[in-house]
Amino acid sequence: MSKKFNEIPMGGNILEPGSAMQYKTGGWRAERPKHTPDDCLWLKNGTCLLCWIFCPDNAVKIAEKDGKRTYAFDYDYCKGCGICANECPNSCIEMESE
Amino acid sequence: MSVKLKDMIQSPQIMSSGHRMCAGCAAPPIIKIMGFALRGPTIICNATGCLEVATTIYPQTAWRIPWIHVAFENVAAVASGIVEGINAMKEKGRYKHEHVDVIAIGGDGGTFDIGFGSLSGALERGHDFVYMVYDNGAYQNTGIQRSGATLPGQETTTSWAGKAEPGKRERKKPIAEIVAAHRIPYVATVDPFHYRDFITKFRKALEVEGPAFIHAFSPCPRGWRSESSKSMELAKLAVETGIHPLYEIINGDEYIMSAPSKNLTELKPVDEYMKLQGQFKHLFSPQWEDFRKQVQEQVTADWERLKKKCGIA
Amino acid sequence: MNVPIPASKWRVSDEMTAATKSSKTTESSSNIEGLTGDAAIARALKQCDIDVLSAYPITPQTIIVEDYQRFFADGEVKTKVIPVESEHSAMSACIGASAAGARVATTSASAGLALMWEVLYCASGLRLPIVLAVANRALSAPINIHNDWSDSYGARDSGFIQMYCQSCQEAYDTTIMSFKIAENHSVLLPAMVCIDGFILSHNVEHVELLPDEVVRDFIGIRDPAQVLDPDKPITIGPICFTDYYFEVKEQQDRAMKEVFRVYKEVESEFEKISGRSYGIYETYRTKDADIVLLTHSSPAGTAKAVVDALRDRGERVGLLRLKLFRPFPAAEIGKELASAKAVAVFEKCLSFGAAANPLALEVRTALYEQPKRPLVTDFVIGLGGRDVPPTVIVEGYNKTKQYLEKGKAPFYETLGVRK
Structure with missing residues (x-):
């Protein structure tokens, strides 16, 4: 930070795509989502993913490898908006106070 | 285009985490869903507004595809220049990409109001680009001032609800229809809740030759005084109450009602949409009972008019 | 005290309106045509093979775009001409196209x-080379279509390079050079090429055109520095707050200072292909001058004739004709004028409420550090296209002479207005 005029790119351009990742927004959170895997359709049969689609902060981390599916929240970025909990059709996500 | 979850998972995220949009803002999901519809190299032009400011706070950017912001009222003109600059360089044999899609994004202030001249000009000139407005119903970025997209009865910091006034009195500009009147090949209304409908339409918008316009409904917890968790629910309710019906307009006059709207047996009362938001709270006092009824009548009348245009009895 | 001059003395010879040097190096391949200033600029733009021309009609620059649209209609250019709905969009489209890596130009005037x-x-803050041809015209109100410099002088702090031309030939030459200056990687700034509305924009003069291939080889293809490229995605135009905005402006200021060097380099190359050069300013009979007249654009031609006539009467007077107003060559001009007793500035702009007007403010600043600071008089002339006959220049000269005797001059005064 605090670079001199000749140490930054021309015209205020930002050359590194997605560099906002350096800024962790998790500190904004008042409530954190908690995922109960039992009825999660993604884990069950690889469908739904409304929480992942609607998450404004890409804080729902899902993966599928060799038929195995995983699910986690990225608390570095989750702002605790609660959209995931509100939209989950099977009420697998609950918001808990930080 | 078919919208498969499998493909969506594989699709690169065009905007990263770490942006400073408010918690629960619907604009980032709108961008994410738009990203699922992309078909190749793409350049984004962003008008001044929440999205522009909160995603590119120097020295960091959330954008992973080429992105430019110039000013508030000119995003369609900037996009015009990019499209034609690329076309010229291509014709002269000095552009490496076979095709690049150009998307202009503006908020409702930058689209309905200050950027309207620039938008209209670009539509008339017929550049091959997509313009998307994310409509959160006011100048939220500058502190919730009324815009041409603000609904009647909506309280903003320049249309207060007071002893004498029910918030904004005037109706919302029917922007999709105004844009369609330019006889451009494709106009569609979308919302993030109905994301499959959104992706399909956005892809169509990219694929048509010439300008296309997408009107995306974007709930704003900060400005609307709604719970941050309710943004997708509000988007859904806006469709179900007829506040933001989903439809397409082909070549300016062929209206097609989209499934989520078409499948409604009847509209839900607008009250259900309003009740979730602090900005309409005053309308539920006896003083504004009649005004609220008038808003409902207007929404119903607009819905009937739209149905007629779509050939639905 | 006033020096009467017979009317026959007011004929400006061709030599005076042409370039300072005109030794021809390419006479076999050159081609002379009668062109207006606007038409000359259109021809230059055509030869520069611009990718995008985005413009909106306004008198008196319209001919540039009309001519260019004719080239387009006849299939003579591969340029994409964007007939935008406003000047705001004209510049905005230029910004977009330039950010995509294209060579771009626009034209405007006055209200536009x-x-x-x-x-x-x-455009300047994003460091995008764009050439903007301005046919200088007065600003409303009252609405007026004729020449003064209020429009581009008003934009003097906008970060555009500003070059003021005195002849149609110079307008043609400067337009060609402007791309090479603006696109230079030490500069990367937009540039205005200014001609006096009607006086030059609509006035036919002999213009020597260079062959297409000579211009093409001279300016080459634009090599953009940082562009909107899907293979290397960058963010252009983010929000910069208190922590970095100032550093970005520091860069911009330094880039502007590079223009002096780059202008000279480009012009010396241009001289090789054309035999013509102008300099960032031009001096005329200033060597032993007690009073130097300082102006630019069309009044400079008139002032040259006045200098000759006054010299014939034994007056020690010369002319400094400025070409580059942004960046302002303060150090060089300061030195150049250091030995004069007085400098009489003539400018077509009134800066309401200011201590003096834009050109004189610069000149006074440039001279402030000189050990024997010359007296500077500031004459506002020709607003709204009011004719600037030699008598107005002579009046300014005579007044300067009087003030010099008194050792005191007003900050500025208007000349040629009924009062």
Whole structure:
């Protein structure tokens, strides 16, 4: 930070795509989502993913490898908006106070 | 285009985490869903507004595809220049990409109001680009001032609800229809809740030759005084109450009602949409009972008019 | 005290309106045509093979775009001409195209330039080379289509390079050079090429055109520095707060200073292909001059004739004709004028409420550090296209002489107005 005029790119351009990742927004959170895997359709049969689609902060981390599916929240970025909990059709996500 | 979850998972995220949009803002999901519809190299032009400011706070950017912001009222003109600059360089044999899609994004202030001249000009000139407005119903970025997209009865910091006034009195500009009147090949209304409908339409918008316009409904917890968790629910309710019906307009006059709207047996009362938001709270006092009824009548009348245009009895 | 001069003395010879040097190096392949200033600029733009021309009609620059649209209609150019709905969009489209890596130009004047104002600063702040031909015209109100410099002088802080031309030939030559200056990687700034509305824009003069291939080889293809490229995605135009905005402006200021060097380099190359050069300013009979007249554009031609006539009467007078107003060559001009007793500035702009007017403010600043600071008089002339006959220049000269005797001059005064 605090670079001199000749140490930054021309015209205020930002050359590194997605560099906002350096800024962790998790500190904004008042409530954190908690995922109960039992009825999660993604884990069950690889469908739904409304929480992942609607998450404004890409804080729902899902993966599928060799038929195995995983699910986690990225608390570095989750702002605790609660959209995931509100939209989950099977009420697998609950918001808990930080 | 078919919208498969499998493909969506594989699709690169065009905007990263770490942006400073408010918690629960619907604009980032709108961008994410738009990203699922992309078909190749793409350049984004962003008008001044929440999205522009909160995603590119120097020295960091959330954008992973080429992105430019110039000013508030000119995003369609900037996009015009990019499209034609690329076309010229291509014709002269000095552009490496076979095709690049150009998307202009503006908020409702930058689209309905200050950027309207620039938008209209670009539509008339017929550049091959997509313009998307994310409509959160006011100048939220500058502190919730009324815009041409603000609904009647909506309280903003320049249309207060007071002893004498029910918030904004005037109706919302029917922007999709105004844009369609330019006889451009494709106009569609979308919302993030109905994301499959959104992706399909956005892809169509990219694929048509010439300008296309997408009107995306974007709930704003900060400005609307709604719970941050309710943004997708509000988007859904806006469709179900007829506040933001989903439809397409082909070549300016062929209206097609989209499934989520078409499948409604009847509209839900607008009250259900309003009740979730602090900005309409005053309308539920006896003083504004009649005004609220008038808003409902207007929404119903607009819905009937739209149905007629779509050939639905 | 006043020096009467017979009317026959007021004939400006061809030599005076042509370039300072005109030794021809390419006479076999050159081609002379009668062109207006606007038409000359259109021809230059055509030869520069611009990718995008985005412009909106306003008198008196319209001919540039009309001519260019004819080239387009006849299939003579591969340029994409964007007939935008406003000047604001004209500059905005230029910004977009330039950011995509294209070579771009636009033209405007007066109210049109005023409508562009906001985005002029965006073009320079984003460090995008764009050539903007301005046919200088007065600003409303009252509405007036004729020449003064209020429009581009008003934009003097916008970060555009500003070059003022005195002849149609110079307009043609400068337009060609402007791309090479603006696109230079030490500069990367937009540039205005200014001609006096009607006086030059609509006045036919002999213009020697260079062969297409000579111009093409001279300016080459634009090599953009940082562009909107899907293979290397960058963010252009983010929000910079208190922590970095100032550093970005420091860069911009330094880039502007590079223009002096780059201008000279480009012009010396241009001289090789054309035999013509102008300099960032031109001096005429200033060597032993007690009083130096200082102006630019069309009044400079008139002032040259006045200098000759006054010299015939034994007056020790010369002329400094400025070409580059932004960046302002303060150090060089300061030195150049250091030995004069007085400098009489003639400018077609009134800066309401200011201590003096834009050109004189610069000149006074440039001279402030000189050990024997010359007296500077500031004459506002020719607003709204009011004719500037030699008598007005002579009146300014005579007044300067009087003030010199008194050792005191007003900050500025208007000349040629009924009062």
